[in-house]
Amino acid sequence: MKEIQAAKNNKIKELKKLQQRKYRNQSETYLLEGYHLVEEAVKAGVEIKEVYLDERGLKLWQDWVKQHELDYYLLSNEAMNALSELPTPQGMIALVKKEENTPADFSGKWLLLDNVQDPGNVGTIVRTADAAGFDGIFLGKGTADRYSGKVLRSMQGSQFHLPIFSGALEEVIPVFKKHASKVYGTALDPLVLSYTQVKQESSFALILGNEGQGVAEEILQMTDQNLYIPIYGKAESLNVGVAAGILMYSFV
Amino acid sequence: MKEIQAAKNNKIKELKKLQQRKYRNQSETYLLEGYHLVEEAVKAGVEIKEVYLDERGLKLWQDWVKQHELDYYLLSNEAMNALSELPTPQGMIALVKKEENTPADFSGKWLLLDNVQDPGNVGTIVRTADAAGFDGIFLGKGTADRYSGKVLRSMQGSQFHLPIFSGALEEVIPVFKKHASKVYGTALDPLVLSYTQVKQESSFALILGNEGQGVAEEILQMTDQNLYIPIYGKAESLNVGVAAGILMYSFV
Structure with missing residues (x-):
């Protein structure tokens, strides 16, 4: 676990760029916010690159994050507020690999x-x-x-x-x-x-x-x-x- | 026709209160924005108390407003921006009487x-x-x-x-x-x-x-x-x- 305190931290700034489509396309990653959605992503076998938790999120989900062997960061509330798109952040944001492929089957x-x-x-x-x-x-x-x-x-x-x-x-x-x-x-x-x-x-x-x-x-x-x-x-x-x-x- | 220049004009301030439910309930009026909706209100026979137009709205709809014998105000762009809830105001806002009644027929x-x-x-x-x-x-x-x-x-x-x-x-x-x-x-x-x-x-x-x-x-x-x-x-x-x-x- 690493810690990020400042909202103006360079990593936070880089991650915030993923709110724009062009940076998501360049990096082939996106941000997924909230434990419920991240859990669904893990269940679906999607590649999670990193997870960002605030203090509350760490208490609730540190065990879960470790159990799934995910790299994670502890963010100050200030840094989490800067990264989140929501008025009230959900305590967990994941950096996820985009999936772009073509269907094997066109029936149904x-x-x-x-x-x-x-x-x-x-x-x-x-x-x-x-x-x-x-x-x-x-x-x-x-x-x-x-x-x-x-x-x-x-x-x-x-x-x-x-x-x-x-x-x-x-x-x-x-x-x-x-x-x-x-x-x-x-x-x-x-x-x-x-x-x-x-x-x-x-x-x-x-x-x-x-x-x-x-x-x-x-x-x-x-x-x-x-x-x-x-x-x-x-x-x-x-x-x-x-x-x-x-x-x-x-x-x- | 009367004119309102300042965004901080008292009438604008009073009208803006109608963005809150309690003032709509007290005054039994509400604001309806955009010619299309105001036209539908007039067609439906709803009581229009006043109409607020900006310069562009005045050019487009002054004849229509006069034809329907509606009281109207010309607002500066500044005053219209203050009154409108939209990022791009639609040129016309009407002050409309609320209608609260009970149905005569419950079939259908x-x-x-x-x-x-x-x-x-x-x-x-x-x-x-x-x-x-x-x-x-x-x-x-x-x-x-x-x-x-x-x-x-x-x-x-x-x-x-x-x-x-x-x-x-x-x-x-x-x-x-x-x-x-x-x-x-x-x-x-x-x-x-x-x-x-x-x-x-x-x-x-x-x-x-x-x-x-x-x-x-x-x-x-x-x-x-x-x-x-x-x-x-x-x-x-x-x-x-x-x-x-x-x-x-x-x-x-």
Whole structure:
């Protein structure tokens, strides 16, 4: 165990850079905050490089950290406050290795996100896909980074329950089609088919799109079928996280 | 038209107090920001007491404001920035009369919220209830204030499309039952009935609960039937806004 006292310590400064996507990409690491999430990461076999604890965290979790043979630092409250993204730090932050790979199997129920920008929406959608028993998720261009603090917090650990991949949907869609999965787009257009009229498939990929523009036109043109959720009242649209939930649960 | 230059003007200071619930309750007024929402309020026949415009807003909407015979003020950018809750003010803020009344009719599809605390969740749920063609909403104890800025923004105008009431659910539930509406609670408990097994009713009240604790036990004991949404994966629960969407759309 090493100790860090000062908020302006060089290591803290370097770690804080990981709040930005470009440094996460460069270093292929990210920060994960809170014992609950770090525990899920360990259970999932994800590589933890180091753990940072404050006094309270050390009391609660030192045994656990030692048991898992993790390198750890004791941070002063000042240093922990500097490193944490939360108004009230959770006592534990881990430096975690990013995982970027490609799926071995394209069968089953998949969710594809095109340019979903709000981190809370992306996190909620991943959590819902987990609950609905989906087999995997592809995050397409423009989608909020799965390793940003806000996305990590709103996924609530579901990222360790189902595989998440990144890739251009234009390249991924043909692969699903080749594997005999139906590919469904979603559009705010009653001229396409209502989701209630789709017959159950065992393998499919469902695409949800940007909060304002929906799924990009060029992607809608690549699908087998585009679907919409009927609006019975006077709202102009549904929140994308809510729409994802309605569709995923109707397909299971 | 009157003009307000200084951010520390007394009227601005008084209006800013309306960002707090207690002042909204005392004055029975609230602030509504953005032309789109104010226009919906006017269309819905809601009483607008005054309108505040900045230079840009005056250019765009002075004719519209005059046409609707609304009292209006021109605010300096400084004064508008002080009054607005947004990082980028929308050019128009209205002072609106709160509407608190009781429903004349309890038939149809109703949503009841018990202690849903997050303003974004409450707003999203109201918007989804509008989309799903629900007939009305009751906001129970502990639920975020429908007149707070965050709730108003996330409702996106749906509050003007369906009636919203406030009241203790313990008092409201017996009234629904008396009017022969089925009352459904929701619980994270697979011992209750799955929502997929409920037969369609034309009149019902569906209750959703607090983000952490769900619907209070004493309320669950008053319902005709409690329902759950199956979790097929490893997530512990669904976001309440997503759960509300899945249930409302499955019932229409």
